[in-house]
Amino acid sequence: MKEYIKDQIKKSYETKKAIYENDELLGKIEQVAKLCVELYRCKNKTILAGNGGSAADAQHIAAELVGRYGFDRPSLPSLSLTTDTSNLTAIGNDYGYDKVFSRQLEGMGQDGDIFIGISTSGNSLNIINAFKVAKEKNIKTVALVGRDGGEMAKLADVAIIIPSDATPRIQESHILIGHILCDIIEKEIFGEGVAK
Numbered sequence: 001m002k003e004y005i006k007d008q009i010k011k012s013y014e015t016k017k018a019i020y021e022n023d024e025l026l027g028k029i030e031q032v033a034k035l036c037v038e039l040y041r042c043k044n045k046t047i048l049a050g051n052g053g054s055a056a057d058a059q060h061i062a063a064e065l066v067g068r069y070g071f072d073r074p075s076l077p078s079l080s081l082t083t084d085t086s087n088l089t090a091i092g093n094d095y096g097y098d099k100v101f102s103r104q105l106e107g108m109g110q111d112g113d114i115f116i117g118i119s120t121s122g123n124s125l126n127i128i129n130a131f132k133v134a135k136e137k138n139i140k141t142v143a144l145v146g147r148d149g150g151e152m153a154k155l156a157d158v159a160i161i162i163p164s165d166a167t168p169r170i171q172e173s174h175i176l177i178g179h180i181l182c183d184i185i186e187k188e189i190f191g192e193g194v195a196k
């Protein structure tokens, strides 16, 4: 069994190595980091959403920003649309599950915010609908996706597509990128910044 475990770990770091060696993809991560730093300088907020494991990633990243990532500093506004069970159940019940994120974004998103949709397939309809609402409200969209990027990659202002077809490997890379973004944002806004 140890060999199997080692093989799983190898697959995980090989996916990360593929990102490490992909300059275009690194440029997209840099672009999103700069957009986030800029929006926090303008007192706007990040909004995130995802389903299943990606819902956990969305709220994990929001919590790093509102709480803290690496050091004590003022709170940064960030909202995960996955956490309010009253909203999720009411909107899901009254309008359908496909609207659970778009309806919340309609109410809480503002011009200048960024919406980060997290999905391994890039085809979750509730996030696609939120991207459409974001466009109407002048909210920039980031697709954190995998596989071929799906519909989300086509709609997003910036698409970060993990070069893998394996759901767990894609998710592991998503949270790595989430952590990198939180690290850069925190250091740029409150610390000494990061190397250019």
Ligand SMILES: O=C(CO)[C@@H](O)[C@H](O)[C@H](O)[C@H](O)COP(=O)(O)O
Pocket: 051, 052, 053, 054, 118, 119, 120, 121, 122, 123, 124, 167, 168, 171
């Ligand atoms: O975490 C996992 C699988 O690793 C699951 O909970 C997974 O996130 C769910 O099946 C999601 O509904 C998949 O949606 P998506 O990534 O295609 O948007």
Ligand SMILES: [Zn+2]
Pocket: 053, 168, 171
């Ligand atoms: Zn998972």
